Amino acid sequence: MSEKVGVYICHCGTNIAKTVDVEEVALWAGEQDHVDVAREYKFMCSSLGQELIEEDIKEKGLTKIVVASCSPHMHEKTFRTACVRGGLNPFMFEMANIREHDSWTTDDREAATLKAKALTKAAIERVIHNQPLEPLPVEINPNTLVVGGGIAGISAALELAEAGNHVYLVEREPSIGGHMAQLDKTFPTLDCSACILTPKMVDVGQHPNITLLTYSEVEAVGGYLGNFDVTVRKKARYVDEEHCTGCGICIEKCPYKVVDNVFEAGLGARKVIYRPFPQAVPKYPVIDTENCVYFQRGKCKACQIFCPTDPNSIDFEQQDEILQIVVGNIILATGFDLFDVSQIPQYGYGRLANVFTSLEFERMVNASGPTDGKIVLRDLETPPESVVIIHCVGSRDENYHKYCSKVCCMYSLKFAHLIHERLPEAEVYNCYIDMRTPGKGYEEFYNRLLEEGTHFIRGKVAEVSDVARIEEEEGKLIVQVADTLISKQRRIPVDMVILSPAMEARNDSQEVSQLFRMGCDFDGFFVERHPKLDPVATMTEGIYIAGACQGPKDVPDTVSQGAAAAARVASFISRGTVMMEPIRASINQELCSGCRICNTMCPYNAIVFHEDSNVSEVITALCQGCGTCVAACPSGIITGAHFTNDQLLAQIEGILWDVRSNLDLVPVE
C-alpha cells in the first residue's frame, strides 16, 4: 500500500516562526514523495491544531503523520492521541523537533529554515517505515515503598495511607523525622519545628496502613513498574520491639556517653543505648555497638539488667533481618547532606573554635538541645557580643557547588532573628552575595530583620582569621570582607561566626540512583522526568522523587513534593492496570545463535538465556527499551521496536538529504 503522509509545521507562536520560515517549510514539505498534505499552523498543540490532523486523517485517508514542532518530551503524547482519535495507530506518527533543536539555537533564519527541512525530511522518511505497535498492559501492585523518613517521606506516606493504600516507609536512622527534627524554628512564621512535625511522626507510627521500617536500608531492587521486588535489611537494634515499652530506663542506666555527631551535630552527647531525641518514632532505643562496652569487651549489660519488661527487651543476640517486599511504586525521599565546611579552610572551621556550622547553631538554639537553647561560644558559657553569619558557604561557587542552595538566605535571616531575640545586645552581621527570599511571607521576614537592626553587608567573605592587626581585633575572630555597596574593605572583629553551608546531594546518591536505576545529575541530585511538567517522576517508570534529594528546597516545597509524588502513585493504584509503551527489544528466537554476548548487557536484567534451546530471550515486562542489547547483538537479530534499522537508516538518509547533494564526495575512480 502506498503511504499518504500528512505533515504539520508548527509556528509555536513566534518561538519557531521567528527564526524558521514556516510557510516555506510547509510548501517544500508538500512536494516531498509520499506527502499528501502539508500545512503550517500557529499552535499545533491546540485543540484546533489537533483537529486539523484528525480531520485530514479521516477525509484524506492519511496513513502516516509528521508534526514538526517542539520536543517529543512536550507533546509527542498529545499528537499520538490525536492520531488515535483520527483512527490511526499512535506509532504511525513521528515528531520533528524544530524548536529546541533548531529555532532556539540560532538567529540565522536561512540556516534555521534549512535545518527545519532536514529534520522534517528525516521524520517523513522515518515515518514511512513506522509500524503499528500495541501498548503493553501492566498490573499495578497497590503497595508503595517510601524511602526516607524525613518530612518529604512522611508527607508522601501519610497521603497514600490516608487514601487507603498500604505503604512501607524505610528509614536508615533509628527514628523518622529527618533534618526537620533537628531544627528549632522554621522560617518565616517561626513556628516550632518539633511542634508541627511530631504529630505527623506519631501519625506515621500509628497508621494501620503504614509499615514503618526504621534502622533499615534497601539493599536490592528488582522488577518494574507495578511489580518491584525490594529487599530491605532491618538492622538489629538489640531491642525487642514486641516487648519494649519505650520506658527509657535502659538509657538512663547506661553508664557510657559518646559525642552525638548525628543528631546533635557533635555539640552534645548521647548514651550508647539511645533514642536520637525524646520525640523519636518509634520509641524503641537502639544500641550503638561500636561504642557499647558489652559488644566491645563483653562486660556491662546494664541495660539488660535494668530492663523492667518481661520478657526482657534487650536482646544482644538479635540479628539483622532481611525482608522481601513487593510494591507497585517507589517514592524516594532520601533528603540531603550539608556541605562539609572544612573544605573551605579560609573560613577556619575546625581550626578556629568559635566558627560554627548552621546545624550546630540550630541545635544550640533548640530549647531541647545541648545548651538548652542558650547561644554561647565553644566554651559553652560565654554569650557572644557579636556574630557574623556567612551566606553561600559552598554554594554559588565554582570550586564547590555552582548552584544556589535556595534556603540559606532564609535560614541565615532566621538565625539573625534568633540571636536578636535571645541576645538583644549582640551585634549581628549577615554577609551575603545576593539576598534571595522568594516565597510567601519571605520578603516580609527580610524586612523584619532589617528593622531589627541586623547589619547587612553585601559581599562574600574572603576569610576568617585570628590574626589581629589592631587592638580591637585582639582575641577576636576577624571576618575580612569587601563591602561591595560602599566599596570598602572591612575587617569585622566578632566573637562568633556561623557558616551557612549549602544543601548538597547525599554522599551515596550515586549508588542509590544505581540501585533504583534512575539518574543523578552532575551535582548528585536525582533527575526528574521534566523540570517543569513532571518534577516528581523520574525517567524510570514507577519511581518517584520528593524533597531535597531532587535539589535544595525548604519545608513547604518538600511537603508539596511529598504529596505530589503520592498523588502520582495513587492515580496508578486506582487505575489498577497501566498501559506501557511498547518500545521494547525482542530477540528473534528462530535466528538467535546463542553467542550470549547480550547476556551481561541489560541494565534491567531483562535478558535470560535458555540452556535447553540455546537461545537468549528478552523478558518484555522488564525491558525498558534502552537499546543496549540491540546495539550489542553482532548478528543483528535483536530488534528494538520503533527503532528498527530501516527506520533509523531512513531517518539518517532524510536528515542528510541536503548535505548529500552538497557533499564533495571522494572520487571513486
Next chain:
Amino acid sequence: MKQYAYYPGCSLESLAKSYHLSSIEAARELGLELKEIEDWNCCGATAYFHVDELLAYTLVARNLALAEKENLDFVAPCSGCYKNAYFTNDYLQQDPGLAEHINFALEEDNLHISGPINVRHLIEVFVEDVGFEEIKKHVSRPLKDLRVAPYYGCQLLRPKKDSEDVENPQFFEDLLSAIGSDPVEYGSKTHCCGSSLIITNREAALDMVYKLLQDAANREADVIATICPLCNVNLELYQKQVNREFGTDFSMPVMYFTQLLGLALGVEPGRLGIGKDFVSTDSMQFIMQNPQSS
C-alpha cells in the same frame, strides 16, 4: 644519586646566593644531585608577562626544552620560576597551536619541546622524593626548640596545581618537624609578601612585609623559613625599611628552608651561606654552635 635538571634562576646567582649554596649542600647530603641546566636563561619573572605573553612563554620554554634534552625533572628553587615553568609546560601540553608556535622559535637554538616535562619545586623534591622518614634518618643536629614560622608564600601554591591544599597546606610544617624544629602556626603563612611590587609599588609591598613580620613575631617565631628567593629577600632585606616606615623594631631572621635543613643534616653553617644575611642570625647561634646528637 638521583639527578635533577636544576634551574637556579637569576636571583640565586646574586641576592639569593646562599639559597643556591644551601640547596646544593642539602641535596647532596640526602643523595640528590642538582645538575644545573646548561646555559639557562631568565624565565621572565613576572615583568615579562606584563609585556608579551607569548615571548614570556618562549623564554620559559627554552629552559624546559633544555631540561627535556637531559630527560630529567625540571626543578626550580624559586616559586616564581616554578610557577612560570609549571604553567608554560601545562599550556604547551594543552594547546598544540601554542606548542607549534613556540617550537618554531626554539628551532633557532636547535631545541624542541614535546613534553610533558615534570616541573617541580625544590621543596617538593625533598618532601615527595626523599620523604620525612628518610630526612629524619639523616638528621644529625636536630634544631630542637627552634620556633620556625614556615612561609609558603604565593606561587608555589597558587594558581591551583594538581591537588594541593592552597589555603592550609601542612607539608612545610611536617618538613620542619622532621628536622626537629618546632613549626609555628600562624595565619599569614600563605599570604603574599608583595615581592613583585617591591620596586614598582614599595608602599604596598612594605605593608605586606610588615603584616607578615608582625604575625610571625606575635606567634613568637625565632626565624621565618622561606622557599623562594624573592620572598626571602623581601622579608629580610627590607626589614630595616619596614622598621623605619612603621616604627617597629623587628629583627626577625629569615632563612631558606634549605639552610635549616642543611644545618640539621650537619653541614657547616658557612657552606650554607649563613653569614651573608642582613638581619643577624646571632639569636640562633645556639643552634649553630651546639651540635647536638640525635
Next chain:
Amino acid sequence: MAAKLTFSKEIANLLYAMHGNPIKDCIQCGTCSGTCPAVEFMDHSPRELIAMIGANLKDEVLHSNTYWSCASCYYCNVRCPAGIDIADLMYALKRYSMWKDQYKKDLIGPKFSESFVKMIMRTGRSFEPVLAPSYIFKYGTRGIIQEAQTASALVLKGRLPLLPKKIKRLENLKRMVRRIIPIGEPS
C-alpha cells in the same frame, strides 16, 4: 557582520593563558577585593575594575592603577567563586595599557617592565644593579642613597656580582624572540 568588539571582549581575547571562566561570569561578590593584599593601594578594587570592564569604561580602566598594584599572588584566582582567572586578567590589562601607551604616567611598573625586558634581551638573565637606575629616580635622593647603600653592602656580603652574567647562546635567544615577533630588532 562581525559583532562589535567591546572593550570587555577585547580584554578577554588578550587572555591567551586564561583558562578560567569569562569575565562576564562575575557575580560581583567581592571575594577578590576582600582577599587582595594590595587592595588598599588600588584606586579601584579588583571587583570594581571587573564591573568597569563590563560597563565598557575603557578610559577609566586604562588609567586605573589597580593592575599595576597587583602582586600576582593569585589568591583571588583560587577563591573566586565564579572561576575567573583574575590575576591573569590583571596581566592582560598591563599588556593592553602598555601597548596602547595609555597607562598613568607616574607609575613605575611599566617602565620597570620595559627595562627588565630590555635587560634580558641584552644578557639573557636579569641583574639587579642594571635595573636600579631605570626606576630609582622615583624615590628621590634619599631613595638613591638607601638603595646604593644596600647595594654596596650586598656586594660586600658577596650577594651582588659586579658584572652581569651573559648566557652563551645569546644570539640564538635573540633570534628565537624575533621568530615570535618578526618585526624590528629587540634591543
Next chain:
Amino acid sequence: MTENAKPKLAMYWASSCGGCEISILNIHEKILIVDEVFDIAFFPCIADFKTKDVKGYPDGYIDVCLFNGAIRNSENEEMAHLLRQKSKVLVAYGSCSYEGCIPALSNLTTKQATLDTVFLDNPTIDNPEGILPQPRYEVPEGELELPVFYNTVKSLDQVVDVDYYLPGCPPEPPQIWAVLEIVVAALLEGAPLPPKGAIVGARDVAVCEECPLEKHEKTINRFYRPYEIIPEPGLCLLEQGLVCVGPATRAGCGALCPQVGMSCRGCYGPLDDVEDQGAKMLSAIASVIGVGDPSMEEDELEREIQAVVDTIPDPAGTFYRFSMAHSLLRRANLNGGNGKGEAK
C-alpha cells in the same frame, strides 16, 4: 535457448586470488555433472575463450555467470558490464565480488600507497628507476594499453546489477553444489529461483549456531593474537580473548575454523539485518569488555578500557577483513589528515 542446447555457464575472475576457481573444482566428481548439464561459455581458468568471443554472444546468451573477484581496475569493471549484459543470471561468487574481501582492505589507504608498496618500497623489489605501471605505454610495436588501477576497490554490485550472492572465501563445496542444484532445477525443470538479491548457499543464522564450542556469559579483560595462547578446547574462543567474528557472521560454512581452534574471520559476511559487519562486531566486542568498576573516575576507566582495546593490534583488518568495500565506511577518507589515509 534451442531445444537441445545445454544451458551456458560462465565463470570469470576479476581481482581475486584464484581460490574461487579452485573451490568449484573442490566439488570433486560432481564437476562431471556440471559438465554434463552445462556448456561452458566463458571460463578463462579452464577453457580458452577470448573476450571477443563473449562480445560476440547475443545479450542474455549466458544462462549463469559466476563472477568472482572484486572490482580493482578498469578491466574488471569493463568485464563486469560485459558479463552482466550477456548473462541471464549474474552471481557474485565468493567474498571478493560480494563485499570486497582482502583486496578492499587497500581502501584504507590510497592507490598511490598501494603502488608504492608493490613497486617501490619493498625489500624484495629491484626497481631502481622507479617504474610504475602506466595506462598507456609506447613500445616499438605500437602503443600498449593497461587497465587503469582504481583508487577504491568496489564490490560487484557497486558497478552492476547482481542477481545472487554466494558468500565465502571461498564458498564451501556443499554450499556451491546446493546452489548449482537450485539453478539446474530451475533451468531444466522450471523450478522457482530464489528472489533476486538473495544470498544463496548460506544460512540466516550466525556461525555460533553451527559452532559446537561451549558458550557462556562474556567478559573480556584482554585480547590475544592466535600465537599468544593455546585456546582451551571445547570453549568459545571469544570468551578466551581471541577475536572470533563468528557471532557477526552468516553461517553455512559449518563453523570449520572455530572447531579447530582458529577464530572465525567472518568470510561469509554479515547477517540479514546487519548493515555493517565490522561495526556490529566492534559494538559487540565493546559491550563485553569487562574492566573497571563503578567507583572509578571516568578518565581512569577510559584508560583501563583503552588498555584492553589496545590489545587488538589491527582493528580495521580484524573487523573489516572481508567487508570493507561493502561496509558503511566503503573506504578511509582520502582527505582526512590522519596520516594513513592522506592522499599524496
